[in-house]
Amino acid sequence: MRSTTVFFNTLILGVFVAIYTPSTAQIAIGAKIHRGFIFSHTPYISGLVQSHFNIYELTFSKMPNGKKYWHNQYPMAYWGVSFINSNLGYPKVLGNVYGVLPHFNFPILHCKKYLLKFQLGTGIGYFTKIFSRTSNYKNLAIGSHVSINMRGMFESKFIITPHWQVVSSVGINHFSNAALKTPNYGLNVLSAMIGVNYTFNKSKDTNNFIHKNTTADALSNKWYTTAIVSAARKQNSPPGGKNYYVAALQLSVCKQITHKYRLGAGLEYNYNRALQREVNAADFTSLSRIMVGVHNEFLIHRLSIVSVTGVNLYSKAKSDGFIMNRLGLRYYFKNKLIANVSLKTYLGQADFFDVGVGYTF
16 A cells, blocks of 8 residues: 555656646657566575566656757657565565666657667665564575666567557666675566557657767767776675775777777776685785676767676686676766776676776877
């Protein structure tokens, strides 16, 4: 009853926001229902896969008005925020999860009555039940109430009238606290969705967008050198273990291939005190890691989505494996400073979540 009240109060708030938004902005509100299941990516969480379940979602979204040059990078794109709720099919152990998920929708295909897009989002989730040695020892997936929520989803939108659209999608939601507190095997939820959107202004024509983008085109073929320093905290197993700090330095050189994509390579150094139990040493060299990787960066004005795939060049710790990945967000300020957040993993298992600052040359 309480969650239903919150849902409808949020819906009413969204309607007022939409009504009092200037008419030049295209605001939409949507109600969606997913049917999904937990994908057992490790035997440690196989007991949590009980049944299929529903995920309820309320979404607010806005389309850029086409007045700025960067809006033409992704014409017919949307950004927005979603509110989700689910019992994950096993409320006795997993409880309920509530999430707030900002997201950006990249257009893939669009025509007069149809739009196919890819939605990428990162937000937070709150779990009502977490691991407890005495009362909830089966929940090895979630060790803290607050977790990171990441989503990748292909969504189709069918335009029924100038104001109403039917939407459907398939995708994945990932929940993890990035080893801030153990256990942290995380949850991967696969789902299919159907829903409706109501747009308060009529759909814009793609001709409203600027098609000559000389400022952005001038950036093509330019090289960028970036340095980022960051810090993280992680907890080792068993649950309730000691907390350790991690320091990281990333150096990369990337070429701007188009006005919305950069490709390059880089080196990364980590000093990770959480490794001392595995390597049975506490000296500087034993707790160090050096990695090399390929960088992909997708630009949305001053914000960028960064994906890195690499390998360890040097590491005395072997349990995490050889291949590492990073997925993060960067914001480029006008003075060339960078704000950076990212999640580092080894073959899907979270290593740490770091926050840092940097500079681009």
